[in-house]
Amino acid sequence: MRLFGRKDADDDGDGEPLGDGIAEFWTWWQEARPRLDSLVAAGDPAGLEDLLAPAVAAVDPGLVWEVAPGRNAAHALVVTSAGDAELRPLAHRWAKSAPDSDLLWEFHPSRQANSQALELTLDVGGYEFALDKLMLGLRVPRDAPRVDVAAYHPIFGELDEDTRMETTLLALDWLLGEDDVARWVGEITAATFEPIDAVAAAxxxxxxxxxxxxxDEEQWVLLEGQTAGGAPLIATARYPLRPVDHPLFDQHIAIALPYAHRDEAGLPIGESLAALRDFEERLAARLLKLRDDAVLAAHLSAEGQRVIHVYADPTGDAAIHAKELIVSWEEGEPRVDVTSDPAWAAVVPFIT
Incomplete structure (x- = not known):
């Protein structure tokens, strides 16, 4: 199993993607398939790299790819953002456009958990990295939806810090799958001494x-804070809130509703609070019908305005529904702003 990716990828010299590339990639795949099959059968990773690296780079030079054992097919072609939130939607659209799996090939937009992970051995800088010798210190912070991991392996003392971390991340991907690492793993350290109370990676x-x-069930959290100017702010956010759960939702829809009735702190009261609740109920009903295309991430109120953050698949109709709904708003001039935000930067403070 060999990993290839950004450092080997060709680009156009200025770091920009070489066009959309997804449809072109799959056209190229069908044409190159006989050659790829022959290289796999011959066990020729260098030949695979020469053929695949430019094709993946044409989708985006930042994508990382590998050929790994498949779950149902003999081999899996994985093209992943490798944790880059800006590229995750692109990797998932690449996989969504893939041909049907067959006996030889299947396709994934992230590294999959490997049921034989503990049997794997990797050459790392000339040292043997066997996963069955990996020990983990695990800590779940109180009330946090993540587990912090301190990894130790007998060879880590011989490796530099970057190599230790790269090896640890790859091992976690094999143990959990890349998406579950993004969902549930918090702080990661690669230690040169075995942590107290360490357990086997298994x-x-x-x-x-x-x-x-x-x-398992939908949860929300109520938060209080201040605006940049020091005004009181209240917010409600989905919990946990994670872009990895909605990889195709890279369209940000911000619905701004000014409200007339507010307390001394600028927060909604009375008729305005009732009107905001009614609007959000109607919005939720629309989004329920669009649950495969959009999700309500958070809303916050401060200084006489509530901003509702929705993330959606840009090929869907969520933005249209939002613009239709604000027509009925009677307290001030409402606004809907639609932008591309694959990293969910607009709601970073709420991401858990």
């Missing part, structure tokens, strides 16, 4: 499954 999936079981 226990990590069970710890994460136990943590995740507490968030």
């Amino acid at each position: 226990h990590l999936p069970a710890v994460v499954a136990d943590l995740a079981s507490g968030f």
Whole structure:
């Protein structure tokens, strides 16, 4: 199993993607498939790299790719953003456009958990990295939907810091799958000494499954804070809130509703509070019908205005529905702003 990616990818010299590339990639794939099959059968990773690297780079030079054992097929082609939130939607659209899997190939936009992970051995800087010797210190911070991981392996003392971390991240991807690492793993350290109370890496999936079981149902959290100018602010956010759960929702829809009735702190009261609740109920009803295309992420109120943050698939109709709904708003001039925001930068303070 070899990993390829950004450092090997060709680009146009200025870091910009070479066009859309997704449709072109799959056209190229069908044409190159006989050659790719022959290279895999021959066990020729260098030949695969020469053929695949430019094709993946044409989609975006920042994408990382690897050929790994498949779940149902013999091989899996993985093209991933490798944690880059800006590129995650692109990787998922690449996979969504893929041909049907067959006996030889399947396709994934992120590294998948490997059921034989503990049997894997990797050459790292000339040292043997066996996953069955990996030990983990695990800590779940109080009331946090993540587990912090301190990883230790006997060879880590021989490796530089960057190589230790890269190896740790790859091991976690094999143990949990890349998306579950993004969902449930918090702070990651690669230690040169075994942490106190460390457990074998084999226990990590069970710890994460136990943590995740507490968030099976939709939850929301009420937050209080201040604006940049020091005015009181209240917010309600989905909890946990994570872009990885909605990888195709890279369109940000901000609905701004000014309200007339507010207290001394600028927060909504009385008729305005009732009107805001009614608007959000109608919005939620629309989004329920669009649940495969949009999600309400958070809303916040301050200084006489409520801003509702929705993320959506730009190929859907969520923005149209939002613009239709604000027509009925009677307290001031409402506004809907629609932008591209694959990293969910507008709601970073609420991401958990």
